[in-house]
Amino acid sequence: MSHTPSRRTVLRGLTVTGAAVIGFAPATRTWATTATADGTDLVGIPPLDGTLNTDEASLAAASDDFGHIVHRRPVAVLRPGSVRDVVTMVRFCNEHRLPVAPRGQGHATQGQAQVSGGLVIETAPLTRIGPLGPHSTTVTVGAGIRWSDLAKATIAHGLTPPVFTDYLELSVGGTLSVGGIGGQTHRHGAQVDNVTELQVVTGAGEFVRCSRSRRPDLFHAVLAGLGQCAVIVAATVRLVRAPRTVRHYLLPYDDLDTFLEDQRTLVREGRFDYVEGQVSADPEGEFRVHTLEAVAYGPPAGPAPDDAVLLRGLRHDPSGVQIADLSYYDFLDRLAPSVAALKEAGLWDWAHPWLNLLLPGRSTGALVSRMLDDLTPADLGPGVVLVYPIRRDRLTTPLLRAPDDATPYLFAALRTTPPDDTATVDRLLAANRSAYELAASAGGTQYPVGSIPFTRADWRTHFGPAWPRLARARRTYDPRGILVPGQGIF
Ligand SMILES: Cc1cc2nc3c(=O)[nH]c(=O)nc-3n(C[C@H](O)[C@H](O)[C@H](O)COP(=O)(O)OP(=O)(O)OC[C@H]3O[C@@H](n4cnc5c(N)ncnc54)[C@H](O)[C@@H]3O)c2cc1C
Incomplete structure (x- = not known):
């Protein structure tokens, strides 16, 4: 079941006649729902271009991943109709301190894209491919696009991203959050090393373009940053000539x-x-x-x-x-x-x-x-x-x-x-x-x-000299610490 959210404001106590209510209960910092006979009304959620889904199938799918080991149940799943939806819902969750996790293709193996009692943002609808021609040196794509679709689109112009994971049905946002290593990495680095710009929504709900020269602290905190500072909504990826x-x-x-x-x-x-x-x-x-x-x-x-x-x-x-x-x-x-x-x-x-x-x-x-x-x-x-x-x-x-x-x-x-x-x-x-x-x-x-x-202490050790910068970026860009708790880093 999916719904077009209502325009009502956030309700405290969350009882509305004639509808199930999903909103935020400030006292408990959890979402609250009330089911009634004539369907579900989402209360307090700003208008969206896409849908906020609370049906069993959506929640069950978001409570699982390729690992099938960890299961955490969110309260709702956003299928964004636009980047604006991501901004809207991250702001909403930030305001109410609700945990959020973007989910690409859900191929993590240990609940990394899952969130208990919060919001999962499915990035799959964000698949726009920017202008592309035979002389393009980069292409800007929505974070939800799979590498298979990106490869097909670029190969049609004789071009290709330089590095691929072994399996192509992973999202661009998902692999850029971890690194993206493959057999071409010895020549070109990882997929993250071949990105020139990112469009992100920070944990505070701010849409930002960042690159090595523009907000570099954010750029470097997002690439291989395990989703801790921002949701990637689009990435500009380097292209090279494709072999036939x-x-x-x-x-x-x-x-x-x-x-x-x-x-x-x-x-x-x-x-x-x-x-x-x-x-x-x-x-x-x-x-x-x-x-x-x-x-x-x-x-x-x-x-x-x-x-x-x-x-x-x-x-x-x-x-x-x-x-x-x-x-x-x-x-x-x-x-x-x-x-x-x-x-x-x-x-x-x-x-x-x-x-x-x-x-x-x-x-x-x-x-x-x-x-x-x-x-x-x-x-x-x-x-x-x-x-x-x-x-x-x-x-x-x-x-x-x-x-x-x-x-x-x-x-x-x-x-x-x-x-x-x-x-x-x-x-x-x-x-x-x-x-x-x-x-x-x-x-x-x-x-x-x-x-x-992995414990939080292990993560500090893992990031080593990069830890202070990641921690600072987290405080700056996700000050309420709502993003991607499934990684267990903060
Ligand atoms: C069959 C298979 C083969 C693989 N082969 C390789 C390989 O060859 N090389 C390699 O490097 N990896 C490989 N992987 C691992 C894979 O790259 C990662 O698990 C990757 O994160 C999965 O992408 P996804 O779209 O499914 O992400 P998800 O599982 O949906 O998410 C993974 C993490 O990234 C976060 N995330 C997802 N989207 C975004 C976003 N838009 N913005 C911010 N954070 C986000 C999630 O919250 C979560 O923490 C493989 C995995 C599988 C299952």
């Missing part, structure tokens, strides 16, 4: 150290446009099947790929090499068939107690080896283990915390397990915590898209 086709390589390695060293060589040289890698279990259940994934872009983004040049000096097992030429979009969307199969099998709806870390390159071999020793195929389920290097000198966003090392590695154990087996989920969360502590003791950080139990 790419050559995709899968290179098998017998041992971890050689695999990691060759990955490091490739990202240092910039020989490929994309480098990632996976470790999977062999038939004995040991994680010792290493596959380096590398992609070279063809014209007009790069030269025609030459296998001999690209593979020179690499120490993979040549007998197991797989090479395929793909259209650029099919490469970007390469996970689509696996995702369809997981959905078909019902496994997409399993719990995802994901472990996502950034490890210092100097200790990656030892750390990954320890973590893989502790991992069983049963605990990974139909998930995967990703391991690949990035380059520290390509990361320019202060809040995207990465180890102090020239070549950190992303390590991700994307665990997938039945959601009703809560004992196993709890055990895997505890295992994530142990793995984090091991990584942190060597200078690693968490990449905050997964499910690692």
